Amino acid sequence: MARDKARSGRSVPPAALFTVGGWVLRVVGLGCAVAGFARWKSASRPGPYFEPPAWWQTYVLFPLLLTGGGLLFLLGQQAGVQGRRRRAAPVRPAELAARSFVLYLRPFEDDRRRAGLEESRARGIGSVFSFLYVSGLTEEEQLTRVLAPVAPVVAVGEPGERLPLAGARRFYLPLDDWQDTVSQLMGRARLVVLTAGLTAGVLWEIGEAARKLPPERLVVLVPMDPEAYETFRARAGETMPRKPDGKPQLELPEWPADSTGKRVHERVFTGAIWYGTQGEPHFVRLGLPTRRMASRAGLRIALREGLCPVIDRARPGRHR
Structure with missing residues (x-):
């Protein structure tokens, strides 16, 4: 084939x-x-x-x-x-015109981490069979499973990659002519999920999302520690479009104080930002209590719990 x-x-x-x-x-x-x-x-x-x-x-x-x-x-x-x-069969951007979809945006280098199986966190006697506690799904596949109730997930594929990655369906754009297509797809997407990063492409994407979208249709995944997040927050604030009063069009909140006692997943997503209907930001930490860390679906559980309000609001049939 x-x-x-x-x-x-x-x-x-x-x-x-x-x-x-x-x-x-x-x-x-x-x-x-x-x-x-x-x-x-x-x-x-x-x-x-x-x-x-x-x-x-x-x-x-x-x-x-x-x-x-x-x-x-x-x-x-x-x-x-x-x-x-x-x-995995690639999809053409033109095919998305009549479909409902979630647009997943991220730095291409992020694919190398999301393409791997989740690390086992089994402890005690369970560590003997730690391989049984590793989900057979990649990190990106677990993310797309969480977002599936909203719509199928699509993403821009890295130019020149030998095979599409498992997870979001890929479409491919030329390196020198991708921004117009991504901007148009943002406007048609049921939900835009963007992974924070410091690349020029990601900073442009979050600025375009601020300009193009109602805040409640945007989710920002945070795969970094507090120091790196503050750098991203400052860089994004410099490039983001401004309101008439001079404030950034989209508010990126400060790193929240950790009062939950949860252990945060390492090398996965440490937090997520979603917005209320009035544009108010919510920064949720993505972690699980110690007793649930050995779950085969640990990442999926953390994402589902953290993003439950926005996923429930964006489901088909709900008012957008």
Whole structure:
């Protein structure tokens, strides 16, 4: 199929090979890990009718089965991601004219972080099977699942990328002629979700969103610490259009005091900004209580809880 070819023209392995291979690796890996763990536990507590295995089985073979099985399981999840990338069909901007969609904007270098599987945060005995606590979805896929009740998510693809990433459907624009198309799509999007960053493209996008959109149709995701956020806030304030009184068209609030006691996800999104119907900003921290950190859907839960008001308001059938 055409979409199974690299954008450079070279052919790539078909999606089915990665999808089926991924499931095989996961089943085999899980079986090895469970067998290794069960034999190791039984060897540590021998009964009257059970002959203990040799030391090399207890301390070498069974741990290797457990760790090797976990690695095979993770490889299977990565293969599944590659299969979904090969099934992803790009969309043309013209096709979006008659569709409802969420527009996802971010620095292209952000893709490298969002394309990976979420890091396991299992603790205690759960860390033995930590690979089971890693979602088989990439960080971007989890974000698009959260936004799915509003509309399908689309994003500008990085020019020259070999395959679209799993998650938002990509459309491609020339490097020297993209701003007009993005501006038009902002105006038609049901919701615009923008990842904060310091690139010239992101600073232009947030300024254009301030000029083009009612604030309640914008969400700003914050993937940075307080110091980096303050730099972004200052840079965006310099380039943002102004109201008649000289204030920025869109208010970016200060970093909120942490009074929730939540542990914040690392290397993912640390916060999100959304706006009320009168333009008042709400900065929510994205974190989970310790007891829920081991969840396979930890990132999805944090995003869903933090963005619940704006997602509920933007659902189809709700007043915009």
